Amino acid sequence: MTNLTLGSLFDGIGVFPLAAIRNNITPIWASEIEKAPIRITKRQFPNMVHLGDLTKLKRSSIPPVDMITFRSPCQNLSTIGNREGLAGKKSNLFYEAIRIIEEMRNATDGNYPTLAIWENVMGAFSSNDRMDFKAVLESFLKTEVPIPPSHRWANAGMVRGRNADVCWRVLDSQYWGVPQRRRRIFLVADFRKFRARKILFNTEGMQSDIESSYKGRLFTTKDNRILSIETRRSIQIFPFQERRMRTYAKEGNKKGFISSFGRSTDPFPTLLAGTVDTFAFWHDGLESEGFVRRLTPLECERLMGLPEGWTEYGNDNKIISESARYKALGNSIVLPCADFILSNVAKVYGKEKTK
Template identity: 65%
Template sequence: MLKKNYNTNFKIGSLFDGIGVFPLSASRFGINPIWASEIEKAPISITKRHFPDMLHLGDITKIDGGKIPPVHIITFGSPCQNLSNIGKREGLTGSQSSLFYHAIRIIEEMRCATNGAYPIIAVWENVMGAFSSNNRLDFKAVLESFTNTEIPMPTSGVWAKAGMVRGNEIDVCWRVLDARYWGNPTLPQRRRRIFLVADFRGKRAKEILFKTRELQSFPASGRESRPTSTAASRRSSEKARRKIPVVRPFQERRMRSTAKDKNKSGFIGSFGRTNDPFPTLLAGSVNNFSFWYEGKENEGYIRQLTPLECERLMGLPEGWTAIGNKGEVISDYARYKAIGNAIAVPCAEYIMAGIAENL
């Protein structure tokens, strides 16, 4: 594992902050969280608990980027509802996803107020639907917003899962990261997201986003490390006298659509197979799975993931969403929603490690 000690003077601001995944990941690599913008009550309280010194700016539409503390890095996972393949697909013109342009405005205002000194790096995260919404023109608009130059459509008419463009001395790279392949151990959740890095001062975006690197191992709890899921499973098997556990997550969206279409084979397939990853955790969905010991199917059962298990699937420290900044207990409903809207921690850590190395 990488043992490098990160000690930087870099500062980060987080727009559409949610439960503070970008600040959490940044702080692990010596980058100091300075401010955040979020409007949801429970996520704000959760983030305040973990980052009591961080300034909260509130509604992004009311922020003037030239009047807030300048930072080296601005991160934002703008609302995906109008870009997602499961929504109405209004794209960047939709009431929620159009807030992307407020983040771009804030970046431009800060750069104008600091004569181009801040921010140095911007990081954007969003769903795969951003590649295809609005007849694939939305992602073109995203690239043009960062580079302030016209970007041609790819000759194939389809955006690649990874790429780079350059305009007006601004380097922009993007890449699809799937949470199931990240973390230590890897996270058994299928969560494919676009991550874009813009470098306003050089040509380091490709080093940040494409370079292979190993990450430090961080404890799952703020107090002590717990065994990795592999080790924990091994111990559980030993305690169960070598009985082999079988976990099969349900593909809930597929289950509903195939039932509606009366597609019997598709419906049966939605019950999942052994070692299938969990489907993407979503803010408004219930994630169920079946469990039994091999040869004991009749003793198996079906249940819903707990908020703690959802935190583990996202790579969050255990209990990250359980308590607010005033000691109040966060409801399960609010935790499920906040976690479903969050970013997978190992993916964010990979990018923050690259920023710490290359700046």
């Protein structure tokens, strides 16, 4: 056991707490306001305390933890959002998480939390003329961070301040064991031992573990074909890039419209909270009998690397509606990516904790 503890802000359906448990880290509390995700996580983590709306949280009501994970709302940062950036009503909640981290560190003489882990969309690199990601880094480091000479933030980087060590890296889920194209920024801030680099960039031994963990449960990104027991025919799956398809149709762009039809070797497009992906489906040699259908909530769970049925029931044993499941899954984090980071946390900080 590592004896490490975790608190999760903007918890959603509890992916960081699940990754924590998988790596012998104890999730102590979570903050979330959406009703369906709260019902789901209360069922999955009956011993985890739910603190409610983080804007109303005070230091005295939050137990100290070794690490705080958070994935502040992305609506104002996303390239498909309104692009108001961190000044937007939703994404501005990032600063509430920073407030909670600072208050906890001040109250514990800098002992807790040791780590902060933040996840967000790629749009955070470019929103507000690329000033928002600069503000994110400066919030953790408490010192000025210059914009790169290229005026673009790299997909991976490191900045070290006097009291913190910050690394960030883009992880695309299609390379982490699930057939979904989902690129997200993961940032690790270490306030004590300057080991963020080891946590975020140490991939030794991880790929084989990921492949074995999800073998036989998901389609691979190289080939989305599976063998049908009933027909012994190969099943062809062609995911559509619906947002592109609608855009090109509106523009009358025939070439672009055709390009939005995926190939059988393509990963699924990024799952979104506001829509449900569709795909074409047929058996080899029986193309005329094929059809187009939506992903099911179960398939979306698989595309997020989650245990099957993770979002099906709430703590009251009542079924979660499909619309609520789709929304929660589209807003969530891919488990293998969170698992990779927290497994490295357990390796690096677990050894120190048990000395």
